[in-house]
Amino acid sequence: MIALNPRDPVPAFEQIRLQIGGLIRSGSLPEGHKLPSIRQLAADLHTAPGTVARAYTALEAEGLINPSKTRGTRVCANQTLPNSVAIAAATYLSQVPNLSLEEAVGAVRAQWEATRSGPITP
Amino acid sequence: MSSIFFPLFILVIVVLAVIVLVAVFGALRPTPQEKPPHNPEVRAVITSSQRRAGGAIALAVGLLIAMVSLGFAVPWALGVPLAVAPTVAASGGLLFYAFPGQRGFRVPENSVRSASLEPRSPWALARHPSVWLPAGTALGLTLFLVFTGVTASSDEFGRSRSITVSTPFSSSGASPYPGWFYGAPILLGVALLLASTFIALHRISKIPAFPLPELAEIDRKWRLGSTRIVSAISGTGLLVTWAGVMLIAGNALHSVNSGADGSASGAAAGMVFTILGMVAFIASMVAITLAALWATTLKKQVTALGTPSAAVPPISANPYTSEPTI
Numbered sequence: 001m002i003a004l005n006p007r008d009p010v011p012a013f014e015q016i017r018l019q020i021g022g023l024i025r026s027g028s029l030p031e032g033h034k035l036p037s038i039r040q041l042a043a044d045l046h047t048a049p050g051t052v053a054r055a056y057t058a059l060e061a062e063g064l065i066n067p068s069k070t071r072g073t074r075v076c077a078n079q080t081l082p083n084s085v086a087i088a089a090a091t092y093l094s095q096v097p098n099l100s101l102e103e104a105v106g107a108v109r110a111q112w113e114a115t116r117s118g119p120i121t122p
Numbered sequence: 123m124s125s126i127f128f129p130l131f132i133l134v135i136v137v138l139a140v141i142v143l144v145a146v147f148g149a150l151r152p153t154p155q156e157k158p159p160h161n162p163e164v165r166a167v168i169t170s171s172q173r174r175a176g177g178a179i180a181l182a183v184g185l186l187i188a189m190v191s192l193g194f195a196v197p198w199a200l201g202v203p204l205a206v207a208p209t210v211a212a213s214g215g216l217l218f219y220a221f222p223g224q225r226g227f228r229v230p231e232n233s234v235r236s237a238s239l240e241p242r243s244p245w246a247l248a249r250h251p252s253v254w255l256p257a258g259t260a261l262g263l264t265l266f267l268v269f270t271g272v273t274a275s276s277d278e279f280g281r282s283r284s285i286t287v288s289t290p291f292s293s294s295g296a297s298p299y300p301g302w303f304y305g306a307p308i309l310l311g312v313a314l315l316l317a318s319t320f321i322a323l324h325r326i327s328k329i330p331a332f333p334l335p336e337l338a339e340i341d342r343k344w345r346l347g348s349t350r351i352v353s354a355i356s357g358t359g360l361l362v363t364w365a366g367v368m369l370i371a372g373n374a375l376h377s378v379n380s381g382a383d384g385s386a387s388g389a390a391a392g393m394v395f396t397i398l399g400m401v402a403f404i405a406s407m408v409a410i411t412l413a414a415l416w417a418t419t420l421k422k423q424v425t426a427l428g429t430p431s432a433a434v435p436p437i438s439a440n441p442y443t444s445e446p447t448i
Contacts, residue, residue, distance in 0.1 A: 001239065002236065002237060005234045007232050020239070036240065072241065
């Protein structure tokens with residue numbers, strides 16, 4: 001399941017994109033899994049169809065999903081991250097169990113940006 | 123024709139009305155162990171669905187009565203309106219059920235809402251075992267009509283609505299018999315009813331899901347419960363039709379084979395068809411009774427699990443901005 005928080009400063013389409021993308025990369029949504037139609041997901045989330053359509057378009061651009069008029073929108077093959085990433089993530093979360101999701105993601109983001117600008121900090 | 127149809131359809135209508143009324147009023151009687159849903163939105167959505175299902179059954183019965191009256195008012199139609207009455211009536215009920223505007227779960231403007239990533243479709247609902255009733259009955263009825271169509275003979279006006287048994291010395295015939303004169307309109311009625319059933323299932327699948335993860339099981343049970351009701355209404359229309367067709371065919375076969383020119387096997391087949399027709403009629407009464415019971419007890423069935431109430435506050439003055447309707 002995915003959730004949409006209207007009070008979150010992150011735009012609605014981005015929330016949808018991030019969650020579906022995360023589920024695909026983690027392997028929770030396997031290759032070939034058929035996603036709900038834009039109208040169904042928009043109705044269930046009580047948001048505009050255009051919001052979901054924008055998220056789906058972004059996911060398609062990332063190569064994560066493949067929309068088809070005949071087969072529906074399906075998860076593309078070979079999009080799951082390596083198992084080592086899942087192990088590293090589990091290790092990270094076990095070492096800092098009191099972080100909220102935002103704090104945990106923020107720390108990874110900060111570290112990720114730091115690695116782009118200089119050597120990895122311990 | 124009328125001498126056979128009239129008592130049959132009067133019996134159908136009277137038994138239908140009595141059974142449905144008894145079932146509905148019996149189910150509406152509160153019981154001590156009744157466990158109403160705590161979540162007011164869930165309760166409202168299911169109540170709306172119950173009303174629709176009850177309206178669909180009432181409309182189907184009303185249409186059946188109207189079409190039977192029409193059938194007897196136009197004797198020159200030779201019973202064709204009577205033959206298609208059950209399927210057309212059930213179609214009318216199901217199209218009423220599928221009419222847009224069903225109440226959805228109202229979500230507070232700023233509350234978090236969740237959604238499953240599993241697609242819903244009428245085809246997925248059509249895999250529910252309850253749909254085997256209309257599907258299997260439609261298949262059996264179609265095959266039976268092909269059989270009677272092939273074995274029918276034309277009357278003096280060239281209409282395929284009688285059956286003839288010939289020997290080298292004489293021939294005898296009986297009418298009415300469900301040849302193509304009745305079979306073709308009935309098959310059109312079957313197609314209409316199957317399409318209406320699909321449209322009703324489509325409506326069930328398209329109603330937005332309850333937007334909380336803890337309500338997912340309630341949502342699933344509500345959809346399956348509604349699918350059962352739709353299947354029972356559809357199955358009733360088909361079973362009543364099949365019952366009528368088998369009784370008419372059985373009566374004609376028995377009549378044409380009971381004379382000196384007839385065969386014992388033909389008479390026996392007529393008897394078997396008559397018995398099967400009665401069985402189908404009883405099955406149709408069971409199906410419509412179950413439809414009425416399920417429609418009136420949907421809330422009890424679905425909320426037997428109990429529904430959480432903490433996640434969504436009860437509706438106050440006007441905190442909701444969206445009222446989804448499909």
